[in-house]
Amino acid sequence: MIRKSLFCIVFLILPFFVWADNPLRLSVVGSITAPFYTGAGFDAALDGIRETEAVDEVIPNPIIGFTLGSGLEYSFNNFFALQGEILLAGAGGGYVLVDNGVREAHLISEINLDIPLMLKLNKELEKGRSVYVMAGPQVSLLLYESEFVQDGHAYDKHKNSRDHFNPAGIGILTALGWRAPLDNVETFLELRYGREFSRSLKNSGANYQNVIGMAAGLQFRRKGEQS
Amino acid sequence: MKKIYLFLFLLVLLTPVFSADRDEKDWTDEYSPLFLYGLGLTEAQISNIALWGFNRYVTQADYGMISFDSMRTNLTNPWVWDQDEFAVNHMGHPYQGALYYGAARSSGNGFWSSLSITALGSVSWELLMETETPSINDLIVTTMGGVSFGEMLFRLSDVVLYGEEGTIDNPGVFRWIGATALSPMTSLNHGLLPGRPPEARDVSGFSSLTLGYSFADVSFLPRPDSILKANGFSLTYNLLLDYGSPFIKKGQGAPFDWFSLRTGAGLNFNNELFLTLFTAGHLGGWTLYGKKDHVRNQLGFYLHYDFIYNRIINLGANSIGPGWIRTSQRGKWTLDTRVYLNLVAMGASDLIYLKYNDIVNEPPDYERRNYSLSSGVNLKAGLYANRDRKTWLDLVYNGYNLYIIDASVPDSGAGGKEIIGSLDLALRQKMGKNLYLGLQGTIYHKESFYHEPLLDIDELLWKTGISTGFRF
Structure with missing residues (x-):
């Protein structure tokens, strides 16, 4: 199934590379993100924790994550482009146990390899600047996972079994961005939102990884290319 | 705490005023002061995120385990006098401030607007980037020490790169290494905004x-x-x-x-x-x-x-x-x-x-x-x-x-x-x-x-x- 999907993606993209005479542009991108889990299964899991731990409340608590990687943009014209990326991503989610005002945060931390492929719609502004939106599918591969549990000012690390996590996820990544030229590179700022359609945690019913992020990066121009 | 937020609000409000003190430089004429201020502030925040990322994901330090809950706690609790080690507070924080300042200054901002970016970098670190309660002494030391260290390192970095006369057109690799060691953010901006006249003196x-x-x-x-x-x-x-x-x-x-x-x-x-x-x-x-x-x-x-x-x-x-x-x-x-x-x-x-x-x-x-x-x-x-x-x-x-x-x-x-x-x-x-x-x-x-x-x-x-x- 995965092989077929990859073949279809390559088959669909390849003609655009062959037909177009515009250059490829390489970029580096990093972001700070707020990953969190949603879904009826996750809510039910939190209710279960509240009952078993006998605490006042269990509140969802987005953790703070990151993405860091590089991208490749292929412009069909000034309006349309296709952008693929390969990103190391700190994702996951969390919750807080509240009992008599004492808070105990649980940070479920995943390190993933994210590979999004997005269609980019670009609107040019004055001074070589532009705004754009991007959206497309994303594959996430789980590399590493752990959980940090708050104990006062300290956080104890627990290594959860990989059996609790799905090793791969399929979702969508969207972005709203602004790009401005500097001397010989383009800078960009983006607001990103990603959501997985497959379940992240295996034994928690319907639960989905969500990530909101603020990204910044540099896109390198082809030699001799003007902004 | 309200005073701190009032201070933060005034900094943001006065941004265009601060930005107006930028030295006249032909190389930045095509960018507005607000754009350069935004660039400096973004780079300062990137240095914050890089430091936090190292604390959180590499050393897995307790104070790096931030979440929305820790941010909410920091935003709603009073600021304190913190308990960190002497070397952390009085060597580490000034250097952290120097990174903010170097980012701001080398991206075309003047002294006073760079000072405000340094203060904003410190405020955001204290409130958002660590689980420890925000501290008054960190804000003062990071800002004042950061400005002192940052401006000196920024200028010495230019002296190392371009010489005291500022006339070296093609610095060698050892000059680049020395300049980068003194002020990493300045070297980054040499790449992003080339052509800045050297700030070199005898x-x-x-x-x-x-x-x-x-x-x-x-x-x-x-x-x-x-x-x-x-x-x-x-x-x-x-x-x-x-x-x-x-x-x-x-x-x-x-x-x-x-x-x-x-x-x-x-x-x-x-x-x-x-x-x-x-x-x-x-x-x-x-x-x-x-x-x-x-x-x-x-x-x-x-x-x-x-x-x-x-x-x-x-x-x-x-x-x-x-x-x-x-x-x-x-x-x-x-x-x-x-x-x-x-x-x-x-x-x-x-x-x-x-x-x-x-x-x-x-x-x-x-x-x-x-x-x-x-x-x-x-x-x-x-x-x-x-x-x-x-x-x-x-x-x-x-x-x-x-x-x-x-x-x-x-x-x-x-x-x-x-x-x-x-x-x-x-x-x-x-x-x-x-x-x-x-x-x-x-x-x-x-x-x-x-x-x-x-x-x-x-x-x-x-x-x-x-x-x-x-x-x-």
Whole structure:
């Protein structure tokens, strides 16, 4: 199934590379993100924790994550482009146990390899600047996972079994961005939102990884290319 | 806490005003001040995120485990005087501030707008990027120390890259490495915004190595027998550096077009680290000419960051105040005097009771600072004489009268007053083309007058030695 999907993606993209005479542009991108889990299964899991731990409340608590990687943009014209990326991503989610005002945060931390492929719609502004939106599918591969549990000012690390996590996820990544030229590179700022359609945690019913992020990066121009 | 947020709001509100102080530079004409301010602020935040990412994902430090819940807690709880180690607060935070400042300054912003970016970088770090409660002392030290360090490193980075005349067009790889080590964000912006004219001035001073002997003594006051003595050989590297000319006319020049830096690093007392740093950076002032020829006076305002770190006496002081610099010539003698009277916005010095309790009996299992936080006044006076540029004599005293902030007193500590000072005497004689031999002596003293139950205490450390080095 995965092989077929990859073949279809390559088959669909390849003609655009062959037909177009515009250059490829390489970029580096990093972001700070707020990953969190949603879904009826996750809510039910939190209710279960509240009952078993006998605490006042269990509140969802987005953790703070990151993405860091590089991208490749292929412009069909000034309006349309296709952008693929390969990103190391700190994702996951969390919750807080509240009992008599004492808070105990649980940070479920995943390190993933994210590979999004997005269609980019670009609107040019004055001074070589532009705004754009991007959206497309994303594959996430789980590399590493752990959980940090708050104990006062300290956080104890627990290594959860990989059996609790799905090793791969399929979702969508969207972005709203602004790009401005500097001397010989383009800078960009983006607001990103990603959501997985497959379940992240295996034994928690319907639960989905969500990530909101603020990204910044540099896109390198082809030699001799003007902004 | 409301005052902090009001301060933050005013910074953002005044951004366009701050941004207007950007020096006129053709290279940035195509970018608006707001764009450059945004670029500097973004880079400062990227440095924050990089540091947090290292803490959170590489070292997995407790204070890096941030989440929405920790941010909510920090935003709604009052700011505190934090309990972090001396080196973290008074070396680490100024350097962190220098990264913010370097990002802002090298992306085309002037001194004052870079200062506001540094403050915003510190506020966002305190509120959002660590689980620890935001601290007032961190904000002051990161901002004031960061501006001092940042501007000096930014300018020295340009001197290393382009030379004192700023005329080196194609710097070699070693110049790039040196400049990047001094100010990484400046090198990043050389790539993003090439063509910035170098901010380089003449740099002069001494570089020397001193081999000598050190002695330390701690007594209760009034001084009975010593309660702690230590001595041993010491090896110290000293750098005395002046950047630019201190005589800057009103309305001409920019902040830190002149600065002075006196630093020393070495080992003594069985390989213990010994560090000192005294800086003064010109913010603005007036050049006055004397009635006689070859006499010049400068009245101005100066920003200082001072630091002493050794086994007995530690000091961190961020201060600002007026200063008077005078140079005169008589025959073959040149005489420079420098006098500064400052307000110490944030001072810090060890509580030796807690410091030695932590060493001997181990610190408590909760985080507890072993030094006091204070404010007060500072007098710095220096006399620098040379005869025909062959014989040099320096006599410098730095004194600090610090009042411990009662609200900041750590567990088992006490409020009170601390008088700290250092007296330096150095004599150098030219022996060869550019080789100098000399004698050097330094006395550090600290008298602490604590509230009950702690007893008053006197700390003294001196070191003396033979030095050799060169003038540049």
